[in-house]
Structure formats: C-alpha cells, structure tokens
Amino acid sequence: xxxxxxxxxxxxxxxxxxxxxxxxxxxxxxxxxxxxxxxxxxxxxxxxxxxxxxxxxxxxxxxxxxxxxxxxxxxxxxxxxxxxxxxxxxxxxxxxxxxxxxxxxxxxxxxxxxxxxxxxxxxxxxxxxxxxxxxxxxxxxxxxxxxxxxxxxxxxxxxxxxxxxxxxxxxxxxxxxxxxxxxxxxxxxxxxxxxxxxxxxxxxxxxxxxxxxxxxxxxxxxxxxxxxxxxxxxxxxxxxxxxxxxxxxxxxxxxxxxxxxxxxxxxxxxxxxxxxxxxxxxxxxxxxxxxxxxxxxxxxxxxxxxxxxxxxxxxxxxxxxxxxxxxxxxxxxxxxxxxxxxxxxxxxxxxxxxxxxxxxxxxxxxxxxxxxxxxxxxxxxxxxxxxxxxxxxxxxxxxxxxxxxxxxxxxxxxxxxxxxxxxxxxxxxxxxxxxxxxxxxxxxxxxxxxx
Amino acid sequence: xxxxxxxxxxxxxxxxxxxxxxxxxxxxxxxxxxxxxxxxxxxxxxxxxxxxxxxxxxxxxxxxxxxxxxxxxxxxxxxxxxxxxxxxxxxxxxxxxxxxxxxxxxxxxxxxxxxxxxxxxxxxxxxxxxxxxxxxxxxxxxxxxxxxxxxxxxxxxxxxxxxxxxxxxxxxxxxxxxxxxxxxxxxxxxxxxxxxxxxxxxxxxxxxxxxxxxxxxxxxxxxxxxxxxxxxxxxxxxxxxxxxxxxxxxxxxxxxxxxxxxxxxxxxxxxxxxxxxxxxxxxxxxxxxxxxxxxxxxxxxxxxxxxxxxxxxxxxxxxxxxxxxxxxxxxxxxxxxxxxxxxxxxxxxxxxxxxxxxxxxxxxxxxxxxxxxxxxxxxxxxxxxxxxxxxxxxxxxxxxxxxxxxxxxxxxxxxxxxxxxxxxxxxxxxxxxxxxxxxxxxxxxxxxxxx
Numbered sequence: 001x002x003x004x005x006x007x008x009x010x011x012x013x014x015x016x017x018x019x020x021x022x023x024x025x026x027x028x029x030x031x032x033x034x035x036x037x038x039x040x041x042x043x044x045x046x047x048x049x050x051x052x053x054x055x056x057x058x059x060x061x062x063x064x065x066x067x068x069x070x071x072x073x074x075x076x077x078x079x080x081x082x083x084x085x086x087x088x089x090x091x092x093x094x095x096x097x098x099x100x101x102x103x104x105x106x107x108x109x110x111x112x113x114x115x116x117x118x119x120x121x122x123x124x125x126x127x128x129x130x131x132x133x134x135x136x137x138x139x140x141x142x143x144x145x146x147x148x149x150x151x152x153x154x155x156x157x158x159x160x161x162x163x164x165x166x167x168x169x170x171x172x173x174x175x176x177x178x179x180x181x182x183x184x185x186x187x188x189x190x191x192x193x194x195x196x197x198x199x200x201x202x203x204x205x206x207x208x209x210x211x212x213x214x215x216x217x218x219x220x221x222x223x224x225x226x227x228x229x230x231x232x233x234x235x236x237x238x239x240x241x242x243x244x245x246x247x248x249x250x251x252x253x254x255x256x257x258x259x260x261x262x263x264x265x266x267x268x269x270x271x272x273x274x275x276x277x278x279x280x281x282x283x284x285x286x287x288x289x290x291x292x293x294x295x296x297x298x299x300x301x302x303x304x305x306x307x308x309x310x311x312x313x314x315x316x317x318x319x320x321x322x323x324x325x326x327x328x329x330x331x332x333x334x335x336x337x338x339x340x341x342x343x344x345x346x347x348x349x350x351x352x353x354x355x356x357x358x359x360x361x362x363x364x365x366x367x368x369x370x371x372x373x374x375x376x377x378x379x380x381x382x383x384x385x386x387x388x389x390x391x392x393x394x395x396x397x398x399x400x401x402x403x404x405x406x407x408x409x410x411x412x413x414x415x416x417x418x419x420x421x422x423x424x425x426x427x428x429x430x431x432x433x434x435x436x437x438x439x440x441x442x443x444x445x446x447x448x449x450x451x
Numbered sequence: 452x453x454x455x456x457x458x459x460x461x462x463x464x465x466x467x468x469x470x471x472x473x474x475x476x477x478x479x480x481x482x483x484x485x486x487x488x489x490x491x492x493x494x495x496x497x498x499x500x501x502x503x504x505x506x507x508x509x510x511x512x513x514x515x516x517x518x519x520x521x522x523x524x525x526x527x528x529x530x531x532x533x534x535x536x537x538x539x540x541x542x543x544x545x546x547x548x549x550x551x552x553x554x555x556x557x558x559x560x561x562x563x564x565x566x567x568x569x570x571x572x573x574x575x576x577x578x579x580x581x582x583x584x585x586x587x588x589x590x591x592x593x594x595x596x597x598x599x600x601x602x603x604x605x606x607x608x609x610x611x612x613x614x615x616x617x618x619x620x621x622x623x624x625x626x627x628x629x630x631x632x633x634x635x636x637x638x639x640x641x642x643x644x645x646x647x648x649x650x651x652x653x654x655x656x657x658x659x660x661x662x663x664x665x666x667x668x669x670x671x672x673x674x675x676x677x678x679x680x681x682x683x684x685x686x687x688x689x690x691x692x693x694x695x696x697x698x699x700x701x702x703x704x705x706x707x708x709x710x711x712x713x714x715x716x717x718x719x720x721x722x723x724x725x726x727x728x729x730x731x732x733x734x735x736x737x738x739x740x741x742x743x744x745x746x747x748x749x750x751x752x753x754x755x756x757x758x759x760x761x762x763x764x765x766x767x768x769x770x771x772x773x774x775x776x777x778x779x780x781x782x783x784x785x786x787x788x789x790x791x792x793x794x795x796x797x798x799x800x801x802x803x804x805x806x807x808x809x810x811x812x813x814x815x816x817x818x819x820x821x822x823x824x825x826x827x828x829x830x831x832x833x834x835x836x837x838x839x840x841x842x843x844x845x846x847x848x849x850x851x852x853x854x855x856x857x858x859x860x861x862x863x864x865x866x867x868x869x870x871x872x873x874x875x876x877x878x879x880x881x882x883x884x885x886x887x888x889x890x891x892x893x894x895x896x897x898x899x900x901x902x
Contacts, residue, residue: 013885016885021894042815042878044815044878045816045819045878048878048879052819052820053816053818053819058816059816061816061883061885065885297884297885298874298876301885302870302872302884305870305871306870309870316867316870319871324873325873326874327875328875328876329879330880335880337875339875364493364495364496365504365509365512367509368499369503396848396879397848397851398851399848399879399880399881400848400850400852400854400855400880401851403852403875404854404855404858406872406874406875407855407858407862407872408858410872410873413858413862416767416768417770417862419757419760420770421861422749422775422776422777422857422861423753423777423854423857424777424778424779424850424853425495425748425749426495426779426780426850427495427496427499428499428780428781429847429849429851430851432493433464433747433749434464434468434516434748434752436752439756443472447475
C-alpha cells in the first residue's frame with residue numbers, strides 16, 4: 001500500500017491550487033492528486049468553447065503546475081474511504097494510505113427531474129468534463145434549434161455563444177422576469193435582458209418549460225408554460241450545480257442542507273485531517289454569516305490558497321468568515337458584475353441598506369473612441385456607511401473595477417472613506433476624476449443616508 | 452462690494468469639485484468661482500487633442516456642474532487679496548468680500564531657462580489653457596519636425612499622439628536612461644522604452660538638450676548633449692509643472708520648498724478661512740509623510756471632495772495623512788500604471804521592502820482573442836507584509852486593476868490578507884483565478900519575506 005502525506009481527490013481549480021500551494025509550503029511532504037480524467041477544463045471558459053474558442057482543446061487546464069512542484073497525479077476514481085484507517089481505495093483497486101485528505105470533488109449539474117422528458121436523448125448539461133464537452137461541441141455544431149434552460153450566468157453565456165452562429169435558432173428560457181436575477185438588482189437585470197434581446201437569442205423570461213417532447217426517445221421540441229412550443233434538436237439544461245459529495249457522505253462526513261461538506265473557516269471538516277475545498281465544501285455568506293451556496297472558481301481558489309498554507313497547522317490566519325461572491329460576465333459587448341449584497345438579497349435577509357447609484361462613461365472626455373456607458377450602484381449599511389455590496393455594468397474595465405468594490409467590502413471600507421480615497425484615472429482607461437463613477441455612487445449613498 | 456460666503460479662485464478639476472461638493476453640502480451659502488478663461492480643458496485629456504480627439508473642442512470641461520448646483524461664475528482674474536479685510540480685487544476692478552477663500556489656482560509648466568534658446572519663438576508648452584492649446588494644435592498640424600523635451604507622462608503621451616501622424620518626424624528627449632522613470636522601476640520603465648521604440652517616435656534617452664538653435668528668433672533645431680542635432684519646426688517642453696502660487700504668496704500665505712501653499716490635512720492654510728486645493732497646494736507622501744509634489748487631477752479631486760464637505764467645519768474625517776500617487780497611461784497599446792512606492796523611491800527613502808512580481812496574461816485561457824501580457828509587481832514592507840506600492844503593465848484593464856492596489860495601500864492591506872481575498876474573474880475580462888496575477892505577486896512577496 002502506497003503512502004502519501006496528502007491526498008487530494010479532484011483536479012479542478014481548488015484541487016490544483018491546494019496542491020501547488022501546499023507542496024510549495026511543504027516540499028518535504030508527499031502529495032498525490034487523484035482525478036478521473038486526464039484532461040481538465042477551465043470551468044468558466046466552457047461557454048466560450050461553443051463559439052469564440054472554436055474547440056475544447058483551446059480551454060484546457062491541467063495539473064502541470066502541481067506536477068512541476070513535485071506532486072504525483074493518478075488518473076483514477078476513489079471508490080471507498082476508511083476514515084479510521086486513513087486509507088482509500090480506487091476503481092483500479094489501488095489502495096493508499098493518507099495522512100491528510102482533501103476533498104476537491106467539485107460540483108455536477110443539477111438534473112431537472114421536475115420536467116417531463118428530462119431523460120430524453122438530446123438533453124445535455126454543461127458538465128466540467130473534457131470528454132463530455134468535446135462531444136457536446138460536436139452535437140451543437142450540427143444542431144440548428146437549440147433551447148437553453150436557465151438564465152443564470154452559464155445559461156446566458158452558452159446561449160450568447162451559440163447565438164453567434166447566425167444560422168442557429170437559439171432560445172433561452174428563464175423562470176424569473178429577468179436573467180441573472182440572483183446576481184443583480186431589477187434595474188441591472190433589466191439592462192441585461194435588454195442586451196440579450198439585442199443578440200440573436202430568442203429570450204423567454206417569466207416562463208418555464210412544462211415538458212420536453214420527444215420522438216423515438218429523442219428530443220423534438222419543448223413546451224413552455226405560457227403555451228409556446230419551440231423546436232429543439234438539442235436542449236441544454238443550465239439550472240445550476242450541486243456539490244459532488246456522494247463519496248464524502250459515504251465516508252461519513254457531515255453535509256449541510258445544500259449537500260455541501262460542512263467545514264470551518266480553515267476548510268477543516270468534522271474529521272481531523274480531512275478537508276473540503278471548492279464547490280464541494282460549504283460556503284457562508286460574507287455579509288450574513290449564513291449558509292449559502294456560492295460555487296465559483298475564484299472563491300474556490302481563494303479557499304485553496306488558505307488550505308494549502310494551513311494543511312499542517314494554521315500558519316496563515318483567515319481574518320474573515322464567509323465567502324464573498326464576486327460575479328462578472330460579458331453579454332453582447334456589455335460587461336455586468338456584482339459583489340456582495342444586492343438590493344433583493346439585502347431585503348430578503350432583512351439588512352438595513354441604502355443604495356447609491358451613478359451613471360456616466362468609462363473614459364474621459366466622452367469623445368474618446370471606445371467610450372461606453374458605466375453604471376455603478378453601491379449597497380451601504382446606513383448606520384456606519386460600510387459598503388456591503390455593489391453592482392455595475394459597462395465596458396471591459398468593469399471586470400477589474402468590481403474587484404475594487406470587492407476589496408472595499410472585504411476591508412469594510414465606508415463610503416466616507418471612499419470619497420476621500422485617491423484613485424488613478426486616465427482619459428483612455430477610466431472615468432474622469434471629477435466624476436469617477438464609483439466615488440459618485442458613494443457620494444449619492446451618503447446623501448441617501450442623511451435623508 | 453459684492454459679498455460671497457465662499458469664493459474659489461480657479462476653475463480646474465479641484466475648483467469645480469470643491470464648488471460642487473461645497474454648494475451641495477451648504478445650499479444656503481453663496482458661492483462664486485473666479486476663473487480666467489471661459490472655456491476649460493480636461494487636463495489629462497490634453498495630449499489626446501493632438502491626434503485622437505482631433506480638436507481642442509473635444510476635450511472641454513467647464514463649470515456647468517457647479518452652476519447647476521447654484522454657484523456663480525465670473526470670468527476674470529484676481530489681482531489682489533486683503534487677508535485682514537477678507538476682500539479681493541480683480542483685473543476688471545471688481546471688489547468682493549468673502550467669508551471663505553479657496554485657492555484652486557493649479558500649476559503652470561516649468562520653463563527650461565537652463566537651456567540656451569528656451570525663449571525662442573516655437574518653444575511651446577502643454578499649458579492647461581483652452582485658447583493656448585487651440586493655437587498649439589494648429590501649429591503642430593503644420594509642423595513636420597517636432598522635438599519633445601522630457602519623457603514623463605505628458606511628454607510621452609504628447610509625443611506618442613504626434614507620432615501617429617506618419618508624415619511627422621517626432622523626437623523625444625529624456626535625461627534619464629528610461630522614460631517615466633519617476634513612476635516606474637527600471638524593469639517596467641525598460642518595457643515602456645521598448646513600447647515607445649515600436650512607435651514612430653525617435654527616442655533619445657540618457658541624453659539632453661544642450662541648446663535650442665534659432666534663426667531669425669525662431670526655432671530651427673536642437674543640439675543634444677551627445678552630439679546629435681535634430682531639425683525642429685517646433686519644440687514642446689514637457690519638463691514638469693510648478694504650483695501657480697504667485698498670488699497666494701503676494702497675499703501672505705506660506706509656501707513650501709516646492710512653491711506649493713502649505714496646508715493641513717483638511718486643506719486649511721495658516722490663515723483662518725483660507726484653503727488651498729489641487730496642484731497649488733502642498734502634498735505629503737502617503738508612505739513617507741514627507742513633502743513631495745504630486746500634481747494629478749485624481750488626487751486634486753479627492754482633496755476637493757474633502758474640502759467641499761469641510762468648508763464650514765470638519766464634517767468628514769480624513770483618516771489618513773498624505774497623498775497617494777496613482778499613475779496610469781497607455782503607450783502604443785500597452786497600459787502602464789503604478790501606485791505608491793516603487794523600488795527606487797523606497798531605496799531613496801530608506802524604506803525596507805521586498806518586491807513580489809508575477810507575469811501572466813489578462814484573460815483566461817490565453818486563447819481568448821484580445822489577451823495581453825500582464826505583469827504586476829508589489830512592493831511590501833517585510834515585517835508586517837503591508838503593501839506600500841505596486842506597478843503593472845498590460846491591457847486596458849490595468850487602468851482599474853491599479854485601483855485595487857491603490858485601495859489596498861490606502862487600507863493597509865497585507866499580502867497575507869490579499870492571498871485569501873476573493874476576487875472576481877471571468878475568461879473575457881481577467882486573469883484565471885488559479886493565477887490571478889495580483890495574488891500571485893503577493894504570494895511571491897511572501898516567499899521573499901520568508902527567505
């Protein structure tokens with residue numbers, strides 16, 4: 001039986017970063033990563049395989065950085081874990097002894113079992129599997145009528161990419177009145193809908209799929225709740241993901257109500273020497289301290305860095321509890337992003353807030369060639385002025401501007417501080433210093449607080 | 452004699468923002484702005500008038516936002532101030548009584564009196580004056596041979612714009628070995644030189660102008676210290692700016708060694724009820740606490756917001772002392788930015804530091820169409836891990852990414868905190884979460900600290 005100091009189950013972003021960071025910190029320890037497939041994918045790059053990147057091979061991410069630090073990789077699947085003996089068995093019937101065990105098993109697409117016909121041939125998912133997506137790409141290439149279920153980030157991005165093929169008839173069906181409604185307030189989600197409607201996508205919001213209709217066991221069309229029937233050669237379900245925790249449960253680890261592995265601020269499960277990181281591990285809302293279910297490669301890698309440093313003892317303090325969700329995407333040339341609380345989540349959680357909103361342009365003067373409209377809205381706790389959330393849309397610079405807001409939330413920056421902070425501005429790159437949109441939004445929040 | 456609660460001298464960014472903020476906070480008070488010229492310019496947009504914006508009229512900034520809040524504007528020039536009587540006189544011999552007086556008189560180009568021939572016709576400056584730049588634009592349009600003196604931001608930007616006209620012969624002369632050497636470390640400045648050399652500019656670094664040679668009182672050529680003689684129809688001197696404080700000095704205000712008006716953390720001069728804001732007021736280094744001379748519209752407007760809130764009493768605390776310089780520019784399609792300390796300034800100020808540097812790309816996977824190389828270097832105080840500076844080059848997103856670093860410096864974020872922070876990433880917008888360049892630079896700084 002082979003022995004390793006650390007065994008990591010899973011080779012996605014959290015597995016790789018745990019391995020790289022952990023091995024760098026502990027070069028004398030032996031590390032093994034066990035992953036199912038040889039090739040891996042950049043998770044958030046998957047939608048772009050369907051058009052911009054042209055091919056699955058353009059979106060790969062493998063354990064090379066981990067191997068470069070001296071880690072071993074085994075392509076296999078863990079089938080059993082004996083927590084008491086600290087051993088595990090794989091499909092190829094190898095047995096390993098571990099000192100520390102890391103679950104980085106990720107998540108799998110939720111199956112819409114509530115829709116009749118969900119099990120027909122031609123109902124597909126955005127699985128984080130190289131081989132699966134490779135095949136799906138070939139299928140979408142030859143399909144003319146494609147229906148995407150779910151207007152969250154993945155659904156919108158996949159639909160947007162597929163709709164770039166002018167000869168395809170791509171429909172997107174979303175239950176809520178707006179797409180991306182979990183990440184954005186009504187106002188910004190409305191803007192997202194507007195942008196989606198300008199693409200080649202047929203958007204059906206405030207609607208849902210009653211039935212997927214088949215012929216000879218194969219998808220033929222979908223029937224919507226409000227009566228429409230849409231032809232479909234293929235249906236892509238993008239209604240969300242669930243933590244991949246069957247193995248953890250079988251091993252006796254505790255799961256939370258979302259099916260994620262319970263763990264503490266240092267990713268330690270209830271079992272000594274067993275950790276869970278990334279999509280399979282629980283998240284706690286940064287503002288609320290309540291269980292939520294954020295599954296992002298960015299938060300997963302932040303956790304993985306903490307875990308990598310702390311595998312053999314807490315060396316790097318984590319000064320905060322909770323996962324801050326920072327989202328961004330680009331639809332039809334407009335970038336949307338949010339961080340932390342949004343208005344409807346603040347209301348739902350009964351958090352007192354004011355919103356400060358400002359719109360201008362992202363270059364100055366506005367006569368600069370690639371100028372785009374930029375909107376920033378800040379969500380602020382009115383007693384202290386602490387920034388607890390923000391959302392925005394604009395050009396590509398929004399991809400990093402949201403990280404200014406994210407850092408502000410994590411460092412509990414107040415709007416009072418923000419308006420006296422010094423920012424860098426440049427005509428070709430940012431808003432004017434006189435009306436830097438983020439700072440104007442803070443000023444407006446202050447005015448709201450003093451009302 | 453007309454009476455005003457607040458009189459602001461100057462209508463640049465700091466004057467406008469002081470007026471707008473102050474009037475909004477104190478709608479019952481009367482505000483007057485006295486400015487010399489009817490039309491104003493966006494200061495940092497001036498270089499782009501010479502090519503991209505095509506015309507001076509595309510780069511205007513006026514006091515309209517101030518007028519909209521109810522402020523009065525007078526086009527005139529203040530000639531005398533009686534501090535005891537709290538009155539001032541203008542060129543058109545009007546006399547005003549003020550309660551609060553704000554100097555927002557900005558800065559003027561330094562004159563290279565040390566160069567023989569500096570007073571010849573055809574030696575021009577980048578003055579922040581609409582009428583002057585309007586005329587200069589016409590002159591550059593008809594000039595074939597143009598020599599720019601000084602490879603700081605303004606010099607580089609003006610030369611880059613002029614060199615976009617393929618039929619012009621544009622030379623840039625810089626004393627130091629690299630352009631932008633005050634804002635960037637050797638390594639990044641080298642990269643800037645490389646980028647400049649790929650443009651149509653003839654770059655002469657490590658060189659200087661010994662003489663500007665004239666014919667009939669008009670510029671004909673320039674003679675460089677290392678022997679070259681460059682034909683010149685026009686010479687643009689961009690060797691820096693000095694605070695415009697003659698009037699303040701005449702009125703009896705105290706100036707510092709750089710000629711800037713001395714004032715405290717709330718922009719109050721030694722005279723009760725007199726304030727100084729923007730380029731004409733002193734700055735204190737954020738990290739060092741020493742007098743320096745940062746003149747940026749971005750820092751000026753940050754000061755102006757603080758002053759606007761606090762004109763009639765300290766309502767908004769300024770929790771920090773000092774001005775953080777955040778610079779950014781784009782040269783030949785590559786963006787360069789820095790914030791706070793750089794290696795040579797840290798050395799000069801005898802500040803213990805380590806540098807953490809990482810280079811990757813600004814999209815992920817790197818197969819995304821508009822991917823550019825992205826380098827981030829962090830300057831870190833090794834005892835605590837506090838970030839005291841950063842610099843970077845890459846694509847346009849650097850314009851906002853530098854503001855993440857700027858906020859981190861202002862909030863005294865440590866590299867330990869940074870590596871566990873959650874950032875937003877997206878294939879089309881940022882680096883991969885697994886190697887988000889800013890966080891990798893922090894990791895490398897930690898490794899340096901532990902050496």
